Amino acid sequence: MSEGRPDRPLRIALRMEPYGRRIRPSSLGTYYVRSSLSSHHARVLNFLTRHGETESPISLARVGTSSDFGHFLTPALRNRRCRHIISTSIYQSFLTRHPVIHQPFFGDGDSRDSDGEDFEEEAALLNESGGVSQPKDGTSRLCVQGLGQSSSIVGVKNASIKVFVAWRKYRGKPADVTWMEIDGDNLMGYSNEACVWASKACVPYGGVSCFDENLQPTNPSSRRCLTYKTLGIYLGQHLQAINDRFPHHDDFKKPADAPKEQVTPWWCAVRNSFLKRCKKFQAAYGDDVAFGIEPVVPLYKNNNLAIGLVILGDPFAAVDQKSVFLEKVQKATNRKGKSLEERCWLVFVGEALARGGEVRYLHYDNWTFHQFTHVLDTQWTEMKTVNTYAMPFVPDKTHWTSDIYHALGSWFLVEDGLHRNMEEIEGGMQNVVFPSLCKTGESSTAKLLTQAIQKCLPDNIKSQITSRSLRDAGITELAAHGSLSIYESCARSGHSTGTTQDHYISDQHYLYGLKAGMARAGYDVSSGDYTKKIHLPRVQAIGSGVDNQLHAFLDKCFTVDVPHFDKGGKLRPVLLTCLATLLQHYKAVLIDCGHDNAIIQHLNKAALHSCLNDPRWPRLAPIEILQKWCGLINSDL
Secondary structure, X not given: OOEEOOOOOOOOOEEOEEOOOOOOOOOOOEEOOOOOOOHHHHHHHHHHHHOOOOOOOOOOOOOOOOOOOOOOOOHHHHOOOEEOOEEHHXXXXXXXXXXXXXXXXXXXXXXXXXXXXXXXXXXXXEOOOOOEEOOOOOOOOEEOOOOOOOHHHHHHHHHHHHHHHHHHHHOOOOOOOOHHHHOOOHHHHHHHHHHHHHOOOOOEOOOHHHEOOOOOEOOOOOOOEOOHHHHHHHHHHHHHHHHHHOOOOHHHOOOOOOOOOXXXXXXXXXXXXXXXXXXXXXXXXXXXXXXXXXXXXOOOOOOOOHHHHHHOXXXXXXXXXXXXXXXXXXXXXXXXOOHHHHHHHHHHHXXXXXXXXXXXXXXXXXXXXXXXXXXXXXXXXXXXOOOEEOOEEOOOXXXXXXXXXXXXXXXXXXXXXXXXXXXXXXXXXXXXXXHHHHOOOHHXXXXXXXXXXXXXXXXXXXXXXXXXXXXXHHHHHHHOOOOOOHHHHHHHHOOOOOOHXXXXXXXXXXXXXXXXXXXXXXXXXXXXXXXXXXXXXXXXXXXXXXXXXXXXXHHHHOOOOOHXXXXXXXXXXXXXXXXXXXXXXXXXXXXXXXXOOHHHHHHHHHHHHOOOOOOOOOOOOHHHHHHHHHHHHHHHO
């Protein structure tokens, strides 16, 4: 084999092979170009020839993917039955010095600028690193398809560029990496910074056209995000782009026998660490995705310093679970609304430290009320696994808005949460807690919870608070609790302790996660038998002489189509506790939400329709008797 090398700084190697011999591409790739003329490649060769980079004009044809090679023949060598082949490395070397725009075809073998007069002007629009275009607005730099490059490879590069340009913009950095950022050991620090962000990033799936400059999906209904493997490829592409821009950096000097993916001596180790971290993150949150560049902010149960911080201009200071739940109650209207049901979703997810989509698996058949400890165990099921574990709930002592019994009771009362229509009964949804969620997928459920939260948030922080914020906040609060161990925290959240004890601990017993649940609800669990500190509001505190009036009032409050809540049902005590909790917090709701609130209105209406009376106060009106009962229940506690 002979090889011609023009005496120029840029050398185009012309490899000659017998015409009949099969030539396979090298590991770098070798591009075969046909003698038939195409507009784009004719312009490339005209440009090369005019600048003396080739010995003679060469006719090139369109080259498709790596599996669609063409051939090219010069007239002088066609009779010698030889092929001329331009290797990938040589062509890429050419692109580095003389960028090429991939122009569309205007006809078979015809081009508007076939003489190449405008080629230099168009090439000047390209980035100095080659194959990267710079739009006039300077917002992004995208690759163009070069000779022999497949569209999928270019698509990956473009998506990587768009992702990290968006991230750099968010961090206040210029679109292009500067030498100051990567000088010396700064390159490793920059790579670690990018890995930390990307390990928790949710980038919409589907390529560069499927997300905008803020990494939000162009299709609002899309909930699928890139896998950790694809994000790892994007990171590698970003580092390779830095390599192409600054090839003289010491970290980019590597031995000849180094693997191709080893961009720097330390990249393989960093990449493996990133993949593990990103895989763990995606497994933990499943379909509970939050697209965008900005990180998800925890939504804590109660920001005690909210008033002082608001004055300082902190937009998150006044936003907590208490404020969101309170707004849900204030917006409640009638039986056709969903505000109180949405509050129920959020209270369950927040107190269970769960993923947003898991609340749809709640089923009354799995609920148990333990009279001995006054604990409601709802059992929890994780998404896409067979993992189920006990999930005990107790009355909340921090505020009525987070109380599970008040959340359930107000939903049952105002929005007929225990009513089931014939379609739901025949469809097997009679004992499902939230039939409306069973009509959606897991990712859609998480999206509904996110929307439920964001309805109550200022516009400038909506994108940073999602259903995931509830889980993040709850786990953080338990980790900061001085009376809980890692075992007790994991018992509540469902996480593994990372030890072999996971195989021996019975997570099916409700006492296993009770301590953490009580800590979340504001109980002192630091010493003694903490189970004895649970005190339910009881309707028995009203007195024994008004049983008939009480049951008549209860029937007017709730429409019950779930057998477990009927008289004699296993969850009848739960319904009575819900009623007692509504009465317990009657005055608090009245103060916080006013007389026109739906909960107050429905309780008053039930009292009037049941002709509520009490022999101890024969002259009082039904609503006044209702307020007396509230006082008795609070006195009992």
